[in-house]
Amino acid sequence: MQFRARWVTLLWMRILLSNDDGVRAAGLAALAEVAGHFGEVFVVAPTEERSGFSHALTLWNPLRLRELKSNWWACDGTPADCVYLAVNQLKLEPDVVISGINPGPNLGHDVIYSGTVAAAMEGSHWGIPSIALSHLNHDPKTIEALAHQHLREVLERLIPLARTRPQTLNVNFPDVTKGPFAGMKVTKLGSRYYSSEIHERRDPRGRRYYWIGGAAVTMADIDGSDCNAVKDGHISVTPLGEDLTAHHALQELKSDLDAGLDSK
Numbered sequence: 038m039q040f041r042a043r044w045v046t047l048l049w050m051r052i053l054l055s056n057d058d059g060v061r062a063a064g065l066a067a068l069a070e071v072a073g074h075f076g077e078v079f080v081v082a083p084t085e086e087r088s089g090f091s092h093a094l095t096l097w098n099p100l101r102l103r104e105l106k107s108n109w110w111a112c113d114g115t116p117a118d119c120v121y122l123a124v125n126q127l128k129l130e131p132d133v134v135i136s137g138i139n140p141g142p143n144l145g146h147d148v149i150y151s152g153t154v155a156a157a158m159e160g161s162h163w164g165i166p167s168i169a170l171s172h173l174n175h176d177p178k179t180i181e182a183l184a185h186q187h188l189r190e191v192l193e194r195l196i197p198l199a200r201t202r203p204q205t206l207n208v209n210f211p212d213v214t215k216g217p218f219a220g221m222k223v224t225k226l227g228s229r230y231y232s233s234e235i236h237e238r239r240d241p242r243g244r245r246y247y248w249i250g251g252a253a254v255t256m257a258d259i260d261g262s263d264c265n266a267v268k269d270g271h272i273s274v275t276p277l278g279e280d281l282t283a284h285h286a287l288q289e290l291k292s293d294l295d296a297g298l299d300s301k
């Protein structure tokens with residue numbers, strides 16, 4: 038009975054999918070297939086890869102939407118543009134926005150740069166429950182195994198959780214090729230730093246250009262963090278809000294400001 042009741046809640050949803058890897062990405066196709074079990078699927082995704090575009094909106098260039106097939110659109114803008122247009126122009130009225138599945142993690146500081154997370158956050162911004170999905174393995178070919186083995190069960194639990202909360206749920210799956218998962222864990226953002234190496238090269242006309250984005254990554258050992266959870270084989274689920282205020286620093290900053298004013 039409980040099983041049936043859960044299906045009744047999940048059925049007939051309108052599900053908007055997006056990503057930052059482009060409309061042809063393997064992660065999106067796998068997600069669309071599984072999401073189809075839960076309701077009507079709509080896809081608005083970037084024409085080309087837009088990983089690392091964060092929450093950018095295209096304000097100074099035209100945006101074009103191309104309907105590739107029924108309910109699938111390619112947009113030549115950013116991930117945030119896609120969700121913005123899906124909600125405000127196409128008026129798709131989704132019950133939930135799901136972004137991904139990104140090949141590669143979005144843990145700790147990654148969320149600042151991630152287009153995957155931004156597409157989901159754009160959904161939350163318009164009051165729609167949203168989920169961002171990322172897989173630790175960078176090889177897009179491994180996403181199919183992840184989707185087939187785990188995604189349906191995970192979404193069955195996550196969508197009802199997301200639908201009762203205003204936050205974006207940022208979900209990271211451990212590497213599916215490295216054995217079974219240890220279950221889901223609610224986490225906070227950890228710390229993940231990339232090396233700062235820059236490759237300087239010369240173009241065919243002799244002018245310098247640069248290739249940024251270091252490959253080596255350090256994950257800080259922080260109890261309760263998303264980084265620690267995936268290291269231990271758990272699927273991390275981190276609620277993300279739009280409020281970037283460092284609340285712990287407010288009082289000290291006020292005191293310092295007042296002290297400074299008093300001394301003048």
Ligand code: MN
Nearest residue numbers: 057058088139
């Ligand atoms: Mn990506």
